[in-house]
Amino acid sequence: MYEPLSDNELRRIEVLARYAVVDTLPEPAFDRLTTLAARLFSVPYAMINLIDEQQIWAKACFGTKTGSLTREHAPCVRTIESTQVMVVPDARQNHRFASHGVMAEHGLRFYAGAPLVTHDGYSIGTLCLLDEQPRTGLSDEESSTLQDLAALVMDELELRLAQLTLARDAKAKSQMLTRMTGAADHAQHLAAVTQLLAYDLTVDAYLQATGPLVAQATNICSVTLHARGESMRAEAPSWTVPVQAFAGEHPPAWTRLPNVTLDMDFPVFLENLRTAPGFSDWIRDGVGSAAFLPLTTVEGARHVVSYARGGEAVVWSPEDRQLLTAVAQGLNILLSRWEHIARRDMARNDKPDVHLGTQATLYSAVHHAHLNSLELTLVRLSVRGAPLDSEWARWLTLMLQTGPGEHRTACRLGDREYAVISTDGMHDLQAVLQQGLSGGLKGAQVQVGIARMPEDATDADALMALAEARLARLESAGLGNTSKEEPRAPEVLSHGSLTLDCRERVVRGGHEFVKLSKQECALLAVLMQHPHQVFSRERLAAAAWGEVRLESDPLVNVHISNLRRKLLRLHPDPLVHTVRGQGYSLQGAAEA
Incomplete structure (x- = not known):
């Protein structure tokens, strides 16, 4: 029949648990104390025992192996009921141990035990001496020595507890510091992503600036902006983690997005692509997790931002999701900003049929063609030696916009700087310029920088930079009228x-x-x-x-x-x- 434990016994067991020592591996400090006790008292066996509600656990033993015993008829259970040394000179002459319990089972006759008393007065175990031969007992001096050894055991237990407490506190502080550092880093990443919006950045420039920050925080390997409903193509504005060593002539396949089409209205965070259908190419190329965030600009243009993370499937943490969402929102703000600037420039035009754009119009048109994977020709023009008046400028703009299918947009970038974006190849450029030089541009010097996408460049920023650089080289060389297309720079x-x-x-x-x-x-x-x-x-x-x-x-x-x-x-x-x-x-x- 089960007997409930007394309040004092319950408290004693709680105190024992405080030391976290029951059923632990042997430790040299305690082994040395049992060896010393056996040597001082010339006994074959010495043990340090810890007693819980059901069993006796041997923390250290001399002359036998460590293990556990039941509490029934064990002399150590009687020993912890007092603060004094308990001695059993001959177990065969003691009715409590003569035929029952551990003493009888193992043929032991002599027992002497001192309780292990904590600083708050609870006996949690014993330091005991055992012999197969009976003895007369212990003198007062020997009893005091055994109690001193038991006190040394308690000192080791207290030291061990202090070390455990320090280790736990150090671990807790380290974890707290790690969390605080992570929170500070997360705040800095969010601030950096937000502060970049204060600059007049293009979408490509924003991706190149935020990509390394997001990769450092979330371990992504790529982020790409796609026009909604289109196939995921590597030609879209994107950032990929720099790859230092490739298996072949080109970067590995995971740096190029697979041909997957997504149309969604809510963010999707896929933490294990192996459980998602349609991503076999991603998995084969080493992508373990992915995220897709839909965007809709003020003008209603729809895009998707995709993030890929290489390696094994890893959960997207709340901090990861917040940072990826912040970058996507930044992209949406930039797209909406450029849309607004382009619409404003068009509204300011005195003659809508001429559509004289600005730098923002230029970028918007190039970005649109880039997102939709259109072949594009960008012409940068510098005109010198012609009268500067609005009618002449409109004549030049209208002349440049007139072409096969009229798929052209002309922009005025400065007093004498112009650009034309065309999806028809601008193959009639030479004829148009010759017409202008013999007419309204008579006596002028026109220099041209031409770049084509994707032939010369694969993104909007590179295309505009290349056309500008080619024009700048002509101007620095002092070249005159341009009657033919400038040779392309070597690849x-x-x-x-x-x-x-x-x-x-x-x-x-x-x-x-x-x-x-x-x-x-x-x-x-x-x-x-x-x-x-x-x-x-x-x-x-x-x-x-x-x-x-x-x-x-x-x-x-x-x-x-x-x-x-x-x-x-x-x-x-x-x-x-x-x-x-x-x-x-x-x-x-x-x-x-």
């Missing part, structure tokens, strides 16, 4: 042991190669075309990216720093040098 550039593939954005050196971001590739292309020439930050930004803004200096510094770090994997010496007070230059890259 592959070499400098010493390095080779830059501008189309793939890959730099090779010997048998190694690294992947560059779009901005890094544009900067390196300018430096490789003009080795040893010093470029100021403003001039380098203009040549590489096609424009100079207030934030160009720090952006150039950041991308040059990243470029240097990547080039060090291919060449032992720094190649991009800083010339104090002047800018940057590319030095020799002889075979290492």
